[in-house]
Every structure is written in structure tokens, then in C-alpha cells.
Amino acid sequence: MQRTVIAAAALAFAAVWAAQASAQVAPGSHGREVFDKWCAPCHGAGPGKPATAALAFKYKGEKPALLEERTDLTPEIVKYMVRHGVYTMPASRKTEISDDDLDALAAYLSKTKSAAR
Numbered sequence: 519m520q521r522t523v524i525a526a527a528a529l530a531f532a533a534v535w536a537a538q539a540s541a542q543v544a545p546g547s548h549g550r551e552v553f554d555k556w557c558a559p560c561h562g563a564g565p566g567k568p569a570t571a572a573l574a575f576k577y578k579g580e581k582p583a584l585l586e587e588r589t590d591l592t593p594e595i596v597k598y599m600v601r602h603g604v605y606t607m608p609a610s611r612k613t614e615i616s617d618d619d620l621d622a623l624a625a626y627l628s629k630t631k632s633a634a635r
Contacts, residue, residue, distance in 0.1 A: 549626025593624035
């Protein structure tokens with residue numbers, strides 16, 4: 519009987535621990551990592567971010583300059599811009615941003631749009 523109680527307690531503890539561990543990994547976190555590595559140096563928040571400054575000038579408040587705040591980005595748009603470049607933003611090769619990383623990035627940047635539906 520005591521072994522059964524101990525086994526049940528251990529199983530309950532393991533289930534709670536696993537649920538907490540999985541809750542700490544936010545959806546889109548890999549996409550965020552890709553953004554932080556490849557995009558944030560130009561598209562991040564704060565001073566000295568040339569792409570954010572250029573988008574602020576271009577949109578003049580009609581759209582957010584920060585890509586992470588945009589709700590109009592679709593995965594297809596993100597993937598196209600990354601692979602082909604736009605204006606002074608260079609295209610990124612698959613050897614730089616893999617297809618899997620690009621999928622994660624596209625999902626991350628289009629997350630707000632799907633949440634707003």
C-alpha cells in the first residue's frame with residue numbers, strides 16, 4: 519500500500535513538473551531566436567536600428583515600424599522578403615537562414631495576425 523502511494527505521488531510530481539517545463543517554452547520561441555540573431559540588429563527596438571527607423575519614416579505612424587508589432591505580415595510575405603531582400607535589406611541564403619528557421623521566423627512574425635482573428 520505504501521509503495522502504491524509513493525508511486526502515485528512520484529507520478530503526480532512528474533506530471534506537474536512536465537507541465538511546468540512545457541509551459542516555459544513559449545510558442546514561437548525558436549522564431550524569436552531566429553529574429554534576435556538575424557533581424558533584430560536592424561529591425562529591433564531602440565536607437566541605432568536602421569530598418570526600424572526607415573520603416574517609421576516610410577509609414578509615418580500608419581503601421582508600426584517594429585516588425586514584431588505588425589499584424590499585417592503573413593508567413594508568405596516574411597519568407598519572400600527574407601529570401602529576396604527589399605531595398606537595402608540583403609537576401610538571406612538557405613546557408614544563412616535554413617528553411618526550418620525561416621518557417622519558425624515567419625510563424626513568429628505572423629503570430630499577432632493569427633491571434634487577432
